[in-house]
Amino acid sequence: MKIRFTKMHGLGNDFVVLDAINQNFVPTPEQARWLADRHFGIGCDQLLVVEKTDTPGVDFRYRIFNADGGEVEQCGNGARCFVRFVHEQGLTQKREIRVETKCGIIAPRLEADGQVNVDMGAPRFLPAEIPFDSATDAVVQPLMVGDATIDISVVSMGNPHAVQVVADVDAAPVAQLGPLIEAHPRFPRRVNAGFMQIVDRHAIRLRVYERGAGETLACGTGACAAVVAGIRRGLLDSPVRVATRGGELSIAWGGANSPVMMTGPATTVFTAEIELPNNL
Numbered sequence: 001m002k003i004r005f006t007k008m009h010g011l012g013n014d015f016v017v018l019d020a021i022n023q024n025f026v027p028t029p030e031q032a033r034w035l036a037d038r039h040f041g042i043g044c045d046q047l048l049v050v051e052k053t054d055t056p057g058v059d060f061r062y063r064i065f066n067a068d069g070g071e072v073e074q075c076g077n078g079a080r081c082f083v084r085f086v087h088e089q090g091l092t093q094k095r096e097i098r099v100e101t102k103c104g105i106i107a108p109r110l111e112a113d114g115q116v117n118v119d120m121g122a123p124r125f126l127p128a129e130i131p132f133d134s135a136t137d138a139v140v141q142p143l144m145v146g147d148a149t150i151d152i153s154v155v156s157m158g159n160p161h162a163v164q165v166v167a168d169v170d171a172a173p174v175a176q177l178g179p180l181i182e183a184h185p186r187f188p189r190r191v192n193a194g195f196m197q198i199v200d201r202h203a204i205r206l207r208v209y210e211r212g213a214g215e216t217l218a219c220g221t222g223a224c225a226a227v228v229a230g231i232r233r234g235l236l237d238s239p240v241r242v243a244t245r246g247g248e249l250s251i252a253w254g255g256a257n258s259p260v261m262m263t264g265p266a267t268t269v270f271t272a273e274i275e276l277p278n279n280l
């Protein structure tokens, strides 16, 4: 089966984007794993699938599959690429769209300068909303990881994040601790592990070991979760510049139930077709 795809990225967090409106293809987990494979397939951190929706007041449905084939609730860098994709592919003339995801509706807007602004919705903190096995929604909680205990802040942006503060992100044990946090038994649906260095009250450096993808060059929902965690800890004031290995995002949050606003770039690399192996 031949499928048409577009390769995109948000600050180096890269995607294979599939138009499931004009071609009848939504990947199985096995097909997603093959397409995401950087040696045997195309290669990406996540696959983004554009679908129609009949929900009133909503323009598209947006499905996200991690490189491990698992479908997840939200992707921030992907949301920025999504609005650029539907605009460039002529699927809409609107510059601001409302998009239905597994966890709710987001509103990305393509700005005149090429940046994309996304209302990512309000963060959630209750253990059951993460989900996280805990008797409290305290801002900072201890987590036993291996033979160490680390202080994490747990935030859902629709997808789960466990954020810790480190003195120097470059020296942070992301490769060692990331997988242990991602698969920690207290996170029944696993979790994205954020490592945040406070630069000043309006700036952080961030690395994220992503659920189902490993460390990425940038993580949009991770940047939202880290800023929310830092504000709740009294370490940051909105807006915050988030320096990731792939570049900079701007995140703003007014607190409590207000939405997290994310601004950053979205880049189209190329469009092509690929023949799916028959045995997938």
Ligand SMILES: N[C@H](CCC[C@H](N)C(=O)O)C(=O)O
Pocket: 013, 045, 046, 064, 066, 072, 073, 074, 075, 076, 077, 078, 159, 160, 192, 210, 211, 212, 213, 216, 218, 219, 220, 221, 222
């Ligand atoms: N790995 C994430 C999904 C992609 C999120 C990230 N790429 C972003 O930009 O938000 C998860 O399993 O929840």
